[in-house]
Amino acid sequence: MSSTYGLFCPLLLSLLLFSSSASALTSHLNRIPRLRIARDSFLQDSGSAVSESVLNESQTFFFDQTLDHFNYRPESYVTFKHKYVINFKYWGGANSSAPIFAFLGGEEPLAQDIPETSETCYETIKRSWSEIDRVASKQHGLQYLSETFNTCEPLSNASELKDYLISMYAAAAQYNDPFTTPVAKLCDAVNSNGSSSILNKIFAGVVASKRNSTNSSCYDITPPRNASQTTLGWPWQTCSDLIITLARNNKTMFQPDKDTLHSYIEYCKSSYGVAPRPNWISTYYGGQDIKLILQRFGSNIIFSNGLKDPYSNGGVLANISDTIVTIYTVKGSHCLDITAASKKDPDWLVKQREAEVETMERWIHVYHDDLKKLRDS
Numbered sequence: 001m002s003s004t005y006g007l008f009c010p011l012l013l014s015l016l017l018f019s020s021s022a023s024a025l026t027s028h029l030n031r032i033p034r035l036r037i038a039r040d041s042f043l044q045d046s047g048s049a050v051s052e053s054v055l056n057e058s059q060t061f062f063f064d065q066t067l068d069h070f071n072y073r074p075e076s077y078v079t080f081k082h083k084y085v086i087n088f089k090y091w092g093g094a095n096s097s098a099p100i101f102a103f104l105g106g107e108e109p110l111a112q113d114i115p116e117t118s119e120t121c122y123e124t125i126k127r128s129w130s131e132i133d134r135v136a137s138k139q140h141g142l143q144y145l146s147e148t149f150n151t152c153e154p155l156s157n158a159s160e161l162k163d164y165l166i167s168m169y170a171a172a173a174q175y176n177d178p179f180t181t182p183v184a185k186l187c188d189a190v191n192s193n194g195s196s197s198i199l200n201k202i203f204a205g206v207v208a209s210k211r212n213s214t215n216s217s218c219y220d221i222t223p224p225r226n227a228s229q230t231t232l233g234w235p236w237q238t239c240s241d242l243i244i245t246l247a248r249n250n251k252t253m254f255q256p257d258k259d260t261l262h263s264y265i266e267y268c269k270s271s272y273g274v275a276p277r278p279n280w281i282s283t284y285y286g287g288q289d290i291k292l293i294l295q296r297f298g299s300n301i302i303f304s305n306g307l308k309d310p311y312s313n314g315g316v317l318a319n320i321s322d323t324i325v326t327i328y329t330v331k332g333s334h335c336l337d338i339t340a341a342s343k344k345d346p347d348w349l350v351k352q353r354e355a356e357v358e359t360m361e362r363w364i365h366v367y368h369d370d371l372k373k374l375r376d377s
């Protein structure tokens with residue numbers, strides 16, 4: 001990252017949001033994969049938001065951040081020390097009109113430290129839900145499932161197991177990057193033993209996904225018990241401002257949801273005492289017609305995407321104007337282009353980053369030309 005951005009003498013300013021790497025918490029949260037950049041550790045990829053060498057060149061600062069910008073209750077005005085780091089290495093100084101690159105760390109701690117996939121196991125997964133339900137409903141069924149999936153504790157119910165699996169599949173799809181190929185690994189494992197039972201196939205997928213992230217001989221399917229405040233940040237956001245109502249119909253490999261919105265509202269009320277406001281974000285920020293709004297009020301934005309990321313469906317995938325462009329890759333996954341560059345990067349990823357850098361470079365030149373004209377006039 002530092003070498004590419006070094007082209008423009010930037011000052012890399014990174015805002016930190018501390019967060020633990022725990023995955024989702026409860027059944028509902030499991031259903032809304034986080035938008036985080038880094039790959040979950042259980043996917044055997046210790047991605048971090050910014051490479052360590054960049055951080056080593058940086059100085060740390062804090063500022064007083066308002067706790068909540070969106071309501072008028074007195075406690076919202078409480079402040080906390082918001083951490084950020086600045087990399088001055090390539091910066092030309094305030095008088096040089098050099099650009100400043102701000103990297104918002106997403107939901108990651110800043111300093112924590114693709115071949116084609118054979119995605120042909122969806123039918124097996126789709127059939128597995130009713131099989132889990134069927135087995136669970138039998139006498140000693142939960143115990144049987146617990147043994148089959150080698151869980152650390154006996155299962156409470158079928159939902160517990162299903163939520164664990166849903167979360168695992170969602171994360172594999174979202175972070176299906178070309179190095180770790182989580183979907184291919186998972187599917188290959190599910191497909192590998194044609195003669196075994198459907199539950200054994202599904203368990204083979206669990207083993208393939210989790211084997212390098214567990215030290216114990218059993219699988220802990222219970223959600224993390226002691227959530228950090230930042231782990232709770234995402235579900236809070238999805239209950240307050242960033243409402244994502246995912247309804248699964250019978251065309252997906254998941255079991256169709258029943259009454260999603262209602263149970264979502266109930267979940268938010270009982271967890272946080274708030275009812276979600278599904279229309280708030282578009283009322284407050286605009287966006288009923290996102291293309292028109294961007295055309296009229298936006299400039300110099302690159303919407304980058306990897307189409308393997310399920311979230312890309314909600315992204316801007318067409319160029320909107322000369323200065324609002326989309327640069328996506330068909331094989332890319334969630335935030336792949338903004339993770340640190342590596343020697344293993346495939347060509348298409350290198351090209352995506354180059355296109356992004358060239359675009360920014362062009363805009364910076366235009367800015368400097370305009371500035372010069374203004375000063376000369």
Ligand SMILES: *[C@@H]1O[C@H](CO)[C@@H](O)[C@H](O)[C@H]1NC(C)=O
Binds near residue numbers: 052053056
């Ligand atoms: C960053 O600094 C730490 C402590 O000085 C050092 O141990 C580490 O190797 C450095 N990492 C890089 C990538 O330079």
Ligand SMILES: *[C@@H]1O[C@H](CO)[C@@H](O)[C@H](O)[C@H]1NC(C)=O
Binds near residue numbers: 093095
């Ligand atoms: C920056 O420019 C201003 C006004 O042109 C000047 O007063 C100041 O000394 C300059 N600062 C540096 C560090 O060069």
Ligand SMILES: *[C@@H]1O[C@H](CO)[C@@H](O)[C@H](O)[C@H]1NC(C)=O
Binds near residue numbers: 156159160
């Ligand atoms: C299943 O068990 C978990 C863990 O005890 C519990 O939180 C959840 O409410 C149960 N779900 C159902 C549908 O009973």
Ligand SMILES: *[C@@H]1O[C@H](CO)[C@@H](O)[C@H](O)[C@H]1NC(C)=O
Binds near residue numbers: 193196197
């Ligand atoms: C296939 O599954 C069966 C039944 O679960 C098991 O006995 C056998 O060892 C498996 N074979 C391989 C190659 O994994």
Ligand SMILES: *[C@@H]1O[C@H](CO)[C@@H](O)[C@H](O)[C@H]1NC(C)=O
Binds near residue numbers: 180212
């Ligand atoms: C996972 O562990 C196995 C066995 O130790 C190893 O061969 C494999 O390379 C590891 N996978 C990753 C992605 O680290």
Ligand SMILES: *[C@@H]1O[C@H](CO)[C@@H](O)[C@H](O)[C@H]1NC(C)=O
Binds near residue numbers: 212213214215
């Ligand atoms: C395994 O245990 C060691 C020592 O407790 C720990 O440092 C390491 O992070 C653990 N690995 C995983 C994948 O949980």
Ligand SMILES: *[C@@H]1O[C@H](CO)[C@@H](O)[C@H](O)[C@H]1NC(C)=O
Binds near residue numbers: 226
């Ligand atoms: C939960 O985490 C908090 C903060 O890290 C810690 O103070 C507390 O002791 C933990 N509670 C349990 C039960 O582990």
Ligand SMILES: *[C@@H]1O[C@H](CO)[C@@H](O)[C@H](O)[C@H]1NC(C)=O
Binds near residue numbers: 250
């Ligand atoms: C899937 O859902 C649609 C719409 O709700 C319904 O018409 C159709 O019969 C369903 N198909 C199956 C196989 O359940």
Ligand SMILES: *[C@@H]1O[C@H](CO)[C@@H](O)[C@H](O)[C@H]1NC(C)=O
Binds near residue numbers: 317325327355359
């Ligand atoms: C949008 O325009 C950029 C050049 O500004 C180009 O690199 C990119 O491929 C275009 N995207 C699409 C989807 O046409």
